[in-house]
Amino acid sequence: MNRLLKSAVLGLAVTATTLSALPAAQAGDGWRRHNYNHYHGNSDGDLVAAGVLGLAVGALAAGVATAPAPEYYEPEPVYGEPIYREPVRVYRERPVPVRRYYVEEPRVVYATGALEPWSPEWYDYCENRYRSFNPRTGTFTGYDGQRYFCQAN
Secondary structure: OOHHHHHHHHHHHHHHHHHHHHHOOOOHHHOOOOOOHHHHOOOOOHHHHHHHHHHEEEHHHHHHHHHOOOOOOOOOOOOOOOOOOOOOOOOOOOOOOOOOOOOOOOOOOOOOOOOOOOOOHHHHHHHHHOOOEEEOOOOOOOOOOOOOOOOEE
16 A cells, blocks of 8 residues: 555656646647647647656556555464363452350249249249240230230249
8 A cells, every 4th residue: 555655646746747847838829820730739749748648657557566465364273162261260268257146044033932923033934934925914825825824833
């Protein structure tokens, strides 16, 4: 492409130089003369200009014709299926969270005789004995689904 551009610019420069050397037409009595050379174009200057112009076009055409063809490269052939490689993953172990569970130990209340209902000892005994104990009503839910009043015997 670069060589083609250089050849085209050179050809245009040669053409411009040739055309600038040609004499300008003069508007005088020459157009009224009816001589043989004027009508049939046997002027020597015209022949020289045509020769130079032909030489420039020929040189331009020769430069384009002899320009080397563009070079293409062949990619390397691929044989078989491409190898798939998994991305490398870096795993960092997370530190194990430290969980501390503090379970309040149940208070053991031993009933010695009958406890008075609604006393603090009675509350402690019923809460530790029955999981479904309701301190507001003093009752618990039995296995049969019925509500029973807590009696500490």
